[in-house]
Amino acid sequence: MSNLWRGRGTAHVLGDNVPHDGGVINFRFIPLRITDPNELIPHLFDEVDPTLKTRLKPGDFIVAGDNFCCGKAHTQGLIALKALNIRILCQSMPYRSFRAAxxxxxxxxxxxxGITSFVRDGDEIDVDFATGEVVRLADGERRTYPGIAPDIRTMIEEGGMKGLLAKHLREHPELAEAY
Amino acid sequence: MAMTMAEKILARASGLASVKPGDVITPDPALVILHDGYVETAHKILTEVGYQRITNPERVMIIVDHQVISTTPRAIEQARNNRRIGAQWQVGHYYDAGRGGHGHIYPMEAGLVTPGMFLFAYDMHCTNFGAIGAYAMRAGPDIPTVLGTGTMWTVVPHTLRVNLVGKFRPGVHARDLGFKLSSDLAAGVLGVEFDYRVVEFAGPATKSMPLASRVALCNTLTELGVINTLFPPMSPLGSAPDANWVESDANAHFEGDITLDLSELAPQVALPGSPEKAADIETVIGKRIDHAYLGACGSSMYDDFKIAAEIMRGQKVAPNVRFFMVPGTVAIAKQLADEGLTQQFMDAGAIILPPGCGPCAGGVGGPMGPGEVSISTAATNGAGRMGAKDSECYLGSPATVALSAITGGISDPRQSAFADMAV
Known part of the structure; x- marks a missing residue:
């Protein structure tokens, strides 16, 4: 199971207070309520660093400072990150955004x-989300942060909201029948 | 075990004797509310998983307040789809455009949300219901979970108590307090946490605060990231207290406990960007405006328009200003008409829009153009919120907005001939 929670990739380091709307994803997708990741991915971080999306690879990490994904807790940017299998390490994140993720x-x-001091933009890192250990591969330096809580890991392993809904439907098959 | 008001409501809704901050619960809601903007998305998610029905549809309310006049072909299609989805799910409450009003106001007015009630709602400004002592939990993008399963996992939050003492000075309004408190919380100067906290208002000043002011205060704090706001219970319909009305125990544990003296407060504006960017109004007096707007979920009750009517009596909207007024509900719009306020506003040159969100819902009615400046009672004021992305949205109290609309620039209600009125 540890493999699911462990990964290696490039760290893309951002500052503090990067908002979701107009930060993680271009604001114009918000009122349009577009949720197709293929439309959203080309506009990740448009307003923060227009070149960042060209460096993002599946399996990479967004490393951010305080209050990452602040402002309105919309989800389109997170949908795009999820589709790329890009995971997040940050100093803090508003609860509403954490819940959405x-x-x-x-x-x-x-x-x-302190992670934005430990990890520099472009560093290759190894992260264990269960234990919270982050290793800088270039020099082997490591830090340990609070990992993701077991209950939250279970929800993610079960597929988040859609996984929970599917499980409920298996237990209540009548909800699959039209009136 | 001593509990706060929030903990009591959450415990009861979860069938538990007590809860404490950090507990994970699955409360049973008396009502589930979603607005017209998210029905299709929720339906798509549920359909993809295989749902043809929802759980407890009789408790679900769909209420149209964002796209009231269907300003685009897509909006017309959405309205049609929403009606079809409401019928497919057999929801218990469907309020189409023109039938109820704003989803954060109408349910209180109609007695569908009552003191002590626990409910889920899609939209974060459901915190409005804290004004009558009801606990509405914002489900946001988790609303399909609530519709599908009847509940969602919820972490019991900490509560911050804010004791209100003293009286507002003339020309100062609860919305000014909301901006100032948001700003101080965001800046950390009060030494308390706010993210995912319940803010419970207490103290003598809450007793005399009318519902519209309570709503304005609950509403103004919401964007900051507090999970809820609560006042001691009251009934807008004048109903007698019952067993559902709850208040915090005297020895309940509050994570933070602060006292604010209302008499020390001056009128504020929120600078363009977000409601917590509060500034004393002196810093922006005279800023020329193109657009003004009284309404949205925090300031669209009868009392809010009464304040505007006092200020605007015998006056005209400035030639450089488009002034939109948006009553929160059909009943409020009718009351304004019955009492001659609608006539007065129209004589002044204001534009009355149908009940609902108004321009705050993404500028779908009465939007702003490039480079324009607005002052309004909108719920929030991020770039592009009411139209062009480079327009500037200032927020103020109903008094500040109405006075600014007739002077043509941001104006201090303490400086007006109406400064001694009670707001």
């Missing part, structure tokens, strides 16, 4: 005090 089965380690 969990609902999308997107892993976020949100109490990583």
């Amino acid at each position: 969990t609902g999308l089965a997107l892993a976020a380690m949100v109490q990583c005090d």
Whole structure:
């Protein structure tokens, strides 16, 4: 099981207070309520760093400072990150956004005090989201932060909101029948 | 075990004797509310998983307040789809455009949300219901979980108590307090946490605060990231207290406990960006505006328009200003008409829009153009919220907005001839 919670990739380091709307994803997708990741991915971080999306690879990590994904707790940017299998490490994140990420089965380690000093933009890192250990591969330096709580890991393993809904439907098959 | 008001309501809804902050519960809601903007998305998610029905549909309310006049072909299609989905799910309460009003106001007015009730709602500004002592939990993108399963996992939050003492000085309004408190919480100067906290208002000043002011205060704090706001219970319909009305125990544990003296407060504006960017109104007086707007979920009750009517009596909206007024509900719009306020506003040159969110819902009615400046009672004021992305949205109290609309620039209600009125 540890493999699911462990990964290696490139860290893309952002500052503090990166909002969801107009930060993680271009604001114009919000009122349009577009949720197709293929439309959203080309516009990740447009307003923060227009070149960042060209460096993002599946399995990479967004490393952010305080209050990542602040502002309105919309989800389109998180949907795009999830589709790319990009996970989040940040110093803090508003509860509403953390909850939205969990609902999308997107892993976020949100109490990583000082991580934007430890990890530099472009570093290759190894992360264990269960134990909270982050290793800088270039020099082997490591730090341990609070990992993702077991209950939250279970929800993510079961597929977030859709997984929970599917489980409920198996237990209540009458909900699959039209009136 | 001593509990706060929030803990009591959450415990009862979860069938538990007591709860404490950090507990994970699955409360049973008396009502589930979603607005017209998210029905299709929720339906798509549920259909993809295989749901043809929802759990407890009789408790579900769909209420149209965002796209009231269907301003685009897509909006017309959405309205049609919403009606079809409501019928498929057999929801218990469907309030179409023109039938109820704003989803954060109408349910209180109609007695569908009552003191002590626990409910889920899609939209974060359901915190409005805390004004009567009801606990509405914002489900946001988890609303399909609530519709499908009847509940969702919920973490019991900590409560911050804010004791209100003293009286507002003339020209100062609960919305000014909301901006100032948001700003101080965000800046950390009060030494308390706010993310995912319940803010419970207590103290002598809550007793005399009318419902519209309570709503304005609950509403203004919401965007900051507090999970809820609560006042001691009251009934807008004048109903007698019953067993559902709950208040915090005297020895309940509050994570933070602060006292604010209302008499020390000056009128505020929220600078463009977000409601917590509060500034004393002196810093922006005279800023020329193109657009003004009184309404939205926090300031669209009868009392809010009464304040505007006092200020606007015998006056005209400034030639450089489009002034939109949006009553919260059909009943409020009718009351304004019955009492001659609608006539007065129209004589002044204001534009009355149908009940609902008004321009705050993404500028779908009465939007702003590039480079324009607005002052309004909107719920929030991020870039592009009411139209062009480079327009500037200031927020103020109903008094500040009405006075600014007739002077043509941001104006201090303490400086007006109406400063001694009670707001």
